[in-house]
Amino acid sequence: MSNIEAVLAHVDENIDASIERMKELVRFQSISTDPAYQEECRKTADHLASELNTIGIAADVRVTPGHPMVVGHAEGNEGKAGPHVLFYGHYDVQPIDPIELWDADPFDPQIVEKNGIKVMTGRGTSDDKGQLLTFMEACRAYKAINGELPIPVSILFEGEEESGSPSLVPFLNENKEELSRDLALVCDTGMFDPTTPSITTMLRGLLGEEIIITAANRDLHSGMYGGPAANPIKILTNILADMHDENGRVTIPGFYDGVEELTPEVKAQWDALPFDAQAFLGDIGLSIPAGETAYSVYELVNARPTCEFNGITGGYSGDGFKTVIASKASAKVSCRLVGKQDPLKIREAFRAFVRERVPADCSVEFLDHGAGPAHSLSPDYPPLKKGAEALKDEWNKDAVMMGMGGSIPIVGEFKDILGMDSMLIGFALDDDNIHSPNEKYNIESYHKGIRSWVRVLNALAKD
Amino acid sequence: MSNIEAVLAHVDENIDASIERMKELVRFQSISTDPAYQEECRKTADHLASELNTIGIAADVRVTPGHPMVVGHAEGNEGKAGPHVLFYGHYDVQPIDPIELWDADPFDPQIVEKNGIKVMTGRGTSDDKGQLLTFMEACRAYKAINGELPIPVSILFEGEEESGSPSLVPFLNENKEELSRDLALVCDTGMFDPTTPSITTMLRGLLGEEIIITAANRDLHSGMYGGPAANPIKILTNILADMHDENGRVTIPGFYDGVEELTPEVKAQWDALPFDAQAFLGDIGLSIPAGETAYSVYELVNARPTCEFNGITGGYSGDGFKTVIASKASAKVSCRLVGKQDPLKIREAFRAFVRERVPADCSVEFLDHGAGPAHSLSPDYPPLKKGAEALKDEWNKDAVMMGMGGSIPIVGEFKDILGMDSMLIGFALDDDNIHSPNEKYNIESYHKGIRSWVRVLNALAKD
Structure with missing residues (x-):
């Protein structure tokens, strides 16, 4: 032996x-x-x-x-x-x-x-x-x-x-x-x-960010204030909805700077892998690929950047119902990065994108949850x-x-x-x-x- | 006496x-x-x-x-x-x-x-x-x-x-x-x-609804699935963002059926009230009226219908960060109704509006939180x-x-x-x-x- x-x-x-x-x-x-x-x-x-x-x-x-x-x-x-x-x-x-x-x-x-x-x-x-x-x-x-x-x-x-x-x-x-x-x-x-x-x-790579939108200085009764009072959940959902276009591409300016397409050799090797996209999605109960429409499922997961919403919270989410307009709403967002995308530049572009969309009488705070290329x-x-x-x-x-x-x-x-x-x-x-x-x-x-x-x-x- | x-x-x-x-x-x-x-x-x-x-x-x-x-x-x-x-x-x-x-x-x-x-x-x-x-x-x-x-x-x-x-x-x-x-x-x-x-x-009047979107059959790692896997927070925020146009009007078809404009007499009486819109907003820390741009703040609160987001939740919202793609996301939405708006017709229109926007491999459930004219x-x-x-x-x-x-x-x-x-x-x-x-x-x-x-x-x- x-x-x-x-x-x-x-x-x-x-x-x-x-x-x-x-x-x-x-x-x-x-x-x-x-x-x-x-x-x-x-x-x-x-x-x-x-x-x-x-x-x-x-x-x-x-x-x-x-x-x-x-x-x-x-x-x-x-x-x-x-x-x-x-x-x-x-x-x-x-x-x-x-x-x-x-x-x-x-x-x-x-x-x-x-x-x-x-x-x-x-x-x-x-x-x-x-x-x-x-x-x-x-x-x-x-x-x-x-x-x-x-x-x-x-x-x-x-x-x-x-x-x-x-x-x-x-x-x-x-x-x-x-x-x-x-x-x-x-x-x-x-x-x-x-x-x-x-x-x-x-x-x-990974960039982790948290957005906290503050509108009114306190939670409001939606009957007394609903209409003219800014709703932070509405502001936040509008901002998040703006972050992708109809082809699944991220709309933050400069986001794709440094993203590299696969070399023909690697692309050929990957195309030859016995990867079953329908089985991959079927296992998690889905069947229609989300994300960028121009890429295969395998490429999307392994070689394309993303901007995903990992958590969102605002207002009342307990049992039953509460007719409230919240003071605050927040979301945790992470970007997966590829090639030579610069996490810190993308953080700045991300924050600018959000800030531009917050009404002047509301405010936004960001929490840094890490960044790696x-x-x-x-x-x-x-x-x-x-x-x-x-x-x-x-x-x-x-x-x-x-x-x-x-x-x-x-x-x-x-x-x-x-x-x-x-x-x-x-x-x-x-x-x-x-x-x-x-x-x-x-x-x-x-x-x-x-x-x-x-x-x-x-x-x-x-x- | x-x-x-x-x-x-x-x-x-x-x-x-x-x-x-x-x-x-x-x-x-x-x-x-x-x-x-x-x-x-x-x-x-x-x-x-x-x-x-x-x-x-x-x-x-x-x-x-x-x-x-x-x-x-x-x-x-x-x-x-x-x-x-x-x-x-x-x-x-x-x-x-x-x-x-x-x-x-x-x-x-x-x-x-x-x-x-x-x-x-x-x-x-x-x-x-x-x-x-x-x-x-x-x-x-x-x-x-x-x-x-x-x-x-x-x-x-x-x-x-x-x-x-x-x-x-x-x-x-x-x-x-x-x-x-x-x-x-x-x-x-x-x-x-x-x-x-x-x-x-x-x-x-008031219509209370809860939307629960389900995408994958379990919470997913956003690295392994981020890109091709449907994200229920993204679906939900897209739907909510679609519910108002750039003039603050609700876009749900038929929503304004039965809404009555004020009579000239009542409008004159209301215009004469010493209502200070800036003080009203200032008290809650705001200064820019949200909602329908075509109406005064007093009218918005007292005579116009709304569709407000009272709560939203999905994914991880605890301390720190979790790179998860949630299986579910939900929102509580209430519509304030005026005039002869029919709460039950609006409920049906609301649900149809949401259903149309849910991808075919995902599902939506609604909870009824009351309706009154x-x-x-x-x-x-x-x-x-x-x-x-x-x-x-x-x-x-x-x-x-x-x-x-x-x-x-x-x-x-x-x-x-x-x-x-x-x-x-x-x-x-x-x-x-x-x-x-x-x-x-x-x-x-x-x-x-x-x-x-x-x-x-x-x-x-x-x-």
Whole structure:
């Protein structure tokens, strides 16, 4: 048995213990966006640091103005010359509302069969606790068999990924020397389908904004004031309705500056993917593509920018009815960005677009919910080729170079602040229900994910 | 001292006890729209029935599928021939949110000075508990001095006025004989200004609707689905933005059918009122009239129909940010109606307008939050002239015949079901903050309101 086969065998023999450790991590209620869960986030960070130390990766918890970071380091095999990698994951999770749509407690993970497939249910199982554990468990197996890792590994676990990462940029700047490594490995992405290993080489950026419109100085009776009094819900809905034209294009001036069309090669590769747009939409109960009419569904998700309304609120929304004209109305809006779109320029254009449409006797306030540019990796990058070969060994199928609609702003920050490229390998599936009720992670995703990282670490250690 | 002067003197001598009884009534948390307050509504009805019996008006509590009614009857002076009146008020109140904007507990009434004027604070002080008590206290004084009322009086107190009055029409139909009187007296309106007694002869009708748009079958990650997945907030904001044109007119087909322009006489009377549109808007922190551009602010509020958005909700609206595409979004919309606009035809037109704009793979559900037509009373109606003279005696100023923007659907139902006109006399003021935080009722409104009803009852008893 070669060394890597011994490590893989150890993974297989100890998978039940790995699953128990995943359950333990999922039980922490680490919802980063809600201040009520601050203490839970801190406990999650403590737990991860303690686990890393157990494995033999010297780690500690670093305080930030927000939720803490976990940082760890381990030397590699001294006889080998592989790159020093920084592995990144996030331990925080999305809120759980609407809680009534969950089949089970989101923080009491269960192993159940769904459509004949064994899965673990719970908030964060897929995004990102299960995924970050695939890497930790691969390191654990290496350490158990060899007493050391094949290459030097540093770890960075963040606790604010789901809430705009406010502490991340200052933290990277303050710890630039400690965290600048040869390459970042990130496990927060998915596979093209359940049998096709995937490396994500294009990620959309994200701009998060909140608009708060104030009209009258108090809530008004709609009988006494309805008509001449400005209604902030009307102002807001008019502004939002103005943001797209009849072809689904965003109308904010300059929004498409820096958007790049696909190269003919990538377009050909994507057209060849067995992507079923009707099945993709059918799965979520829809059948008519929304968004820009000029692009395919796959392109819309993976290579086109968007301006989406993530939340809106104003006036009375309880049971029954209240004939009120509200004083305030607000909306949360996020733009997915691609190519060389500049998030800060788009923020300014967005705010100007809104301000122009607010009546002179009303006012608007904006809240900044984070901004990160899009990311793309060249297909010629050597670690990418090694990673793809390792994945092929595990899955017996060529790895695809994917685009991904989601945003991982960290990837842009790693490039800008630490001068480091990121290789995004993940095992999540489209039906994992991340950010939704009944989030789950397949046990196979977890098990083969751990095995995949064993092979990737091994491949990177080779000359 | 004439008999009426003795009654008025009794009112003055016992005003402190009247104020204590008002505080007692305001302390009941009778929020009708919220099922959590069902028991409180029942207790309020019990209390009022008990008080009426104490005065000598035989009353009881009548169960309905919703909150109970209170019905009472008292014979008048047998020697006189005045009309038998039905007095109507409502004991339920609006919700209290946003509670953080109240200066004091809304259900712990306090007597305080505001701008040098003595007021009682609390939810319902003006709308409508203080107002209905002006009539009860007038009856109490009459009974104390004379042992009887000058005319026969029946009482109807409702507990669902603030939540669309779902039980009212069935109740009126079932109790038609008991409740059909010569004339209804309603105390749920205001004065033109603090010194001008007013009888409201035009009331806007009300149509309440809720739109619930469903797009995907679950909440979606805006990165994985943003672009091709229909966003219900976008659909809803587009529909709402379509409902008005650039001149502030409602675009729903047929909406203006039955709307009547003012007669030249009424227009001249209204133009002569010392109504200061800038002060009216300035008081609520605004300066630019919204709504139909072709009409004055006073006309907009009192004689024009509206379509107002009273509440909107969808997606994530908690602290922080969530990059979600919601499955559902909803809005509460109310139309104020005038003239002969037909609420049920407008409901159908409204729903058709919305349905046409919902994509074929999404769905819409509507909730019915009540419908009532507009109301107007002829200036030649004899009781109206008697009422106006009685008010002039109390306030030393001619009573104005007003329009009012608010809706009291009961007035239409009294006409349609019980064949009875309604005379609307109220003492609320524009700054009473009804339906808003810090609702109040001036002690002078209360005191002179009681005295006014003494005089109106006396006037109606005359041939």
